[in-house]
Amino acid sequence: MRTRIAVVCVLLLAAAAGAGRVLAREPEDASKVEAQQLLTEALAGEPGKEVVAHSYIFAPGAVLPWHIHPDADEIAYVIEGNFTFQIEGKAPKELKAGEATYLAPNVVHRGMNKSDAPVKLFVVRIKPKDKPLMQEVPAPAQ
Numbered sequence: 001m002r003t004r005i006a007v008v009c010v011l012l013l014a015a016a017a018g019a020g021r022v023l024a025r026e027p028e029d030a031s032k033v034e035a036q037q038l039l040t041e042a043l044a045g046e047p048g049k050e051v052v053a054h055s056y057i058f059a060p061g062a063v064l065p066w067h068i069h070p071d072a073d074e075i076a077y078v079i080e081g082n083f084t085f086q087i088e089g090k091a092p093k094e095l096k097a098g099e100a101t102y103l104a105p106n107v108v109h110r111g112m113n114k115s116d117a118p119v120k121l122f123v124v125r126i127k128p129k130d131k132p133l134m135q136e137v138p139a140p141a142q
Contacts, residue, residue, distance in 0.1 A: 032062035056121040058113035072127030074103040081119030088140040
């Protein structure tokens with residue numbers, strides 16, 4: 001019985017130590033982004049292409065990795081909060097609620113929430129049906 005209690009105590013201590021490490025992660029964390037796919041439809045008059053719409057919620061400190069949308073056009077609209085958008089080779093740009101941005105195909109970029117409040121986005125992409133929605137790329141040289 002004492003052995004069982006000792007094992008349970010060790011497991012609880014290990015779990016608590018692991019939880020501390022999870023909480024100590026850097027705030028730049030893509031797992032802090034909630035995505036909901038709202039629509040996927042064929043693009044009329046364009047065989048092989050589709051329209052994909054998502055809503056996203058970026059928790060404070062959330063940062064997406066550098067990526068592209070292969071051969072896809074992207075339009076992002078900020079519903080709530082201040083969203084920081086960065087394109088390779090350019091200074092970060094802050095978008096406020098009510099603002100939108102267009103991103104041409106294959107542009108290396110990332111998005112982040114530098115604020116202490118959640119950011120809500122609505123994003124529409126027009127993409128080839130046979131291509132992934134997103135492809136991570138190495139961080140650009142500084």
